[in-house]
Amino acid sequence: MADAKIFLSESEMPQAWYNIQPDLPAPLMPPLNPGTGEPIGPGDLAPLFPMELIMQEVSMERWIEIPDDVMRIYTRWRPSPLHRAFALEEELGTPARIYYKNESVSPAGSHKPNTAVAQAYYNKQEGVTRIATETGAGQWGSALSLAGALFDIEICVYMVRISYDQKPYRRLLMQTWGGECIPSPSDRTNVGRAILAEDPDSPGSLGIAISEALEDTVGREDTKYALGSVLNHVMLHQTINGLELKKQLAIAGEKPDMMIGCVGGGSNFAGFCFPFVKDKLDGQDIEIIATEPTACPTLTRAPYRYDFGDNAQMTPLLKMHTLGHKFVPPPIHAGGLRYHGDAPLGSLLVAQNVIKPRAFPQYVGFEAAVTWARSEGHLPAPETAHAIKAAIDEALKCKETGEEKCIVIAYSGHGHFDMASYDAYLTGNLIDYELPQEMIDEAMKSVPEVPEP
Numbered sequence: 351m352a353d354a355k356i357f358l359s360e361s362e363m364p365q366a367w368y369n370i371q372p373d374l375p376a377p378l379m380p381p382l383n384p385g386t387g388e389p390i391g392p393g394d395l396a397p398l399f400p401m402e403l404i405m406q407e408v409s410m411e412r413w414i415e416i417p418d419d420v421m422r423i424y425t426r427w428r429p430s431p432l433h434r435a436f437a438l439e440e441e442l443g444t445p446a447r448i449y450y451k452n453e454s455v456s457p458a459g460s461h462k463p464n465t466a467v468a469q470a471y472y473n474k475q476e477g478v479t480r481i482a483t484e485t486g487a488g489q490w491g492s493a494l495s496l497a498g499a500l501f502d503i504e505i506c507v508y509m510v511r512i513s514y515d516q517k518p519y520r521r522l523l524m525q526t527w528g529g530e531c532i533p534s535p536s537d538r539t540n541v542g543r544a545i546l547a548e549d550p551d552s553p554g555s556l557g558i559a560i561s562e563a564l565e566d567t568v569g570r571e572d573t574k575y576a577l578g579s580v581l582n583h584v585m586l587h588q589t590i591n592g593l594e595l596k597k598q599l600a601i602a603g604e605k606p607d608m609m610i611g612c613v614g615g616g617s618n619f620a621g622f623c624f625p626f627v628k629d630k631l632d633g634q635d636i637e638i639i640a641t642e643p644t645a646c647p648t649l650t651r652a653p654y655r656y657d658f659g660d661n662a663q664m665t666p667l668l669k670m671h672t673l674g675h676k677f678v679p680p681p682i683h684a685g686g687l688r689y690h691g692d693a694p695l696g697s698l699l700v701a702q703n704v705i706k707p708r709a710f711p712q713y714v715g716f717e718a719a720v721t722w723a724r725s726e727g728h729l730p731a732p733e734t735a736h737a738i739k740a741a742i743d744e745a746l747k748c749k750e751t752g753e754e755k756c757i758v759i760a761y762s763g764h765g766h767f768d769m770a771s772y773d774a775y776l777t778g779n780l781i782d783y784e785l786p787q788e789m790i791d792e793a794m795k796s797v798p799e800v801p802e803p
């Protein structure tokens with residue numbers, strides 16, 4: 351019988367991250383200065399990020415070596431296991447072979463420490479003593495708090511209000527690792543105060559929290575900013591996962607027919623599939639599917655154009671699929687998927703038809719998550735549930751057609767801190783949100799008209 355888990359040894363771990371930029375099927379449009387409409391340069395980002403990360407952001411080197419200190423921390427949970435989902439296959443009665451690459455084994459319970467550790471390392475190298483950031487569901491805030499503890503850097507996290515209220519244990523995780531966690535919108539910043547004045551009950555959004563963290567950063571000498579997704583260097587750090595996966599699939603004697611992940615800003619999915627995107631562009635037949643919630647349908651319903659990354663228009667303009675930077679998504683439980691935009695790299699690949707997007711309401715996501723938990727045993731994050739739902743659909747199609755496809759799932763995290771959302775599902779209190787086109791049209795009015803360079 352085939353193995354249920356495929357491990358790599360530490361000595362087999364990839365020693366460099368994969369940068370997809372030189373291999374893209376079309377040029378990546380540069381970030382623009384919103385004032386001048388001109389591409390921004392590395393100097394413009396210097397107040398926010400350490401120079402090494404800025405250089406990675408624009409690098410055209412295909413391979414970027416992983417520093418030894420980062421590698422040593424990675425080995426505390428990496429290489430992460432690749433599992434064969436035998437129990438789910440049996441439960442569904444499918445001839446498909448289903449695998450999942452399990453990023454839930456990190457100390458924070460998701461893929462996010464892969465970049466948090468790298469970012470903290472480069473900040474430390476350049477003498478930074480404090481990092482401000484935002485967090486949606488709390489996964490990123492906890493991952494960065496962990497990294498702050500490991501590199502002795504102070505961490506300040508603006509956490510989207512709705513998640514702060516729904517997920518007190520994520521906040522406690524941050525605090526246990528020594529991070530400071532503030533509900534956003536907050537009264538700490540001009541941006542936060544302005545939003546609270548208009549709507550004291552604002553559930554917050556990632557866009558608002560990013561604005562607050564940016565304002566905090568530029569107001570202090572000792573502080574830099576960190577982003578847990580969207581930017582090129584974040585996608586880069588996550589490729590450790592897809593590179594391991596490649597070796598593990600080779601050991602199993604498999605080539606993927608279908609790769610499925612969930613997309614918030616797109617980092618776990620990028621890390622998982624970018625090393626395979628190269629194979630697809632070189633002619634290999636792989637279907638690469640990005641899943642998202644119907645309540646925040648950036649890849650399936652939003653246009654591909656320049657927009658701000660944050661609510662208060664403090665970031666450069668990024669070319670991406672965007673619902674508009676003023677868009678505040680309905681308060682679904684998959685907090686990590688509530689971002690109005692998407693990574694420019696992933697957006698480009700969707701626009702080029704290399705990656706196919708698919709959206710699901712949260713209810714069917716939880717149905718899939720429970721089917722998974724009752725067969726595989728592991729309890730997925732509500733974000734991850736979107737990928738599982740798509741994989742189950744595909745496996746059931748295989749059952750009809752008799753196709754023996756190899757389906758690989760990006761298992762981005764566990765749901766142990768999301769039990770309140772499971773409670774809502776199990777007690778019949780889970781609300782599905784339809785997003786009327788008028789709401790998208792309204793939010794799109796906030797997107798600036800910019801001539802493309």
Ligand SMILES: *Cc1c(COP(=O)(O)O)cnc(C)c1O
Pocket residue numbers: 460461462489490578579580612613614615616617618619686687731733734762763764
């Ligand atoms: C943050 C998060 C996501 C979404 O973020 P991406 O950058 O799109 O990966 C998905 N799954 C889990 C478990 C997360 O914590």
